[in-house]
Amino acid sequence: MDAVRANPQPPWRPSPEAEAETAEWRRTLTAGGAVQRDATERLYELLLRVSRGEVQRRAAAIRVTGPELDDLAHQAAGDAVIAVIRRLHEFRGESRFTTWACKFAMFEVSTKVGRHFWQHPTVPLEGADWERLPDRLGITPEEASQDSELLAAVRAGVESQLTRRQRQVFLGVVVDGIPIDALALRMKSTRGALYKTLFDARRKLRGYLVTNGYLDAEGKETR
Template sequence: MTERGEPADWVEALSTPGPGQVQALHLLHQLMVRAAAHQVWRMRAVLPNSSPGAVEVIANQAADEAMTALLAKVHTFEGRSRFTTWAYKFAILQAATDVRRVQWQHREVELHDLELSDPPTVGHDSPEHQAEASDLARAVARAMRTALTPHQRRVALALLVDDIPIDVLADRLGTSRGALYKTVHDVRVRLRTELASRGYLLDATATVAPKDQPILSNPAGTP
């Protein structure tokens, strides 16, 4: 046992039947509740009911699910971080996912394609910047139509334009966060390549400028 009353070897304690295992499981559950509560509390503003009681219910359910997930993988712990840090991430992931699910449970998720009539949205003060932003928005819309598949466009619009949480969209589409992120990554690579070929980015690997600055390499635009 450590000074904090934790097992010196968590994996052994959790894997060896006996009183030590029971105690380790109890301590682990406390850790999971702590981390889940921390996460739900951070995100409570998006909950339809953010009362302490509602937060506690979500945190406890997330802690239970996270503990099950952790115990299924406990043999994979390699000791590259503290065990408690490793354990916390399971609870944080589960709690964050649960909060997003509750946040969207009564909201419909609609996948839509880019509307041909979508006007570029600009908000720049000077006419020059406004023209640049409008030109870039048209170029991005054009690239989305020519370089992306309909599925890629719908996923990109849902996640990056409409700000639907990735876990929520994955749940509604019956897929995973990882699969959707791969789609988004491919979208970004295709758009950057397309825009670079048309002179809107210095090259496909160029770092994007801060959002309040134009990223055009050719402000006049290349049709």
């Protein structure tokens, strides 16, 4: 760790090729006429590939397939293109232009997946469904009947050890199975922030279960 701190990674420096690529995108996306239309179409195709990959990766969480899933990708790519062109003047060359542009597509996918979930919810929206907890934790019905004491301890830990926000994220993601994108939209947060909150919540719960003798230090059940 000390070596890493002593030798931090230098900031990214664009190569001549990357600078030329950025200059070409800037020129063509603002040229007007057929040149701009062609550049916009090329950007759209690039961001559509990214969007399709992202929606496919998240499809299971929102139970969407086929044309509806592809429509989400097209919507995300289209909105991303508009955002890139609108904010083109903000690009500072701290990454490749295409890397910067692709972030808009990923953001749009995240937003649209979240909105789609709330428009077509597949889980209860009011109250935590604790009966789903064993399945969310990978525990079979047979194991759950044997581990009822452990599950009760988990519930007690959630209610007594977690902050209000940690409890809301844990219940939403782990107990009710709400996709992280949808929860981030509802809580006006980001995926990264909620993942950090969930990580902290899991760590607190594990500590609680170890302290109270339900798990050993390696995470194995003791009862």
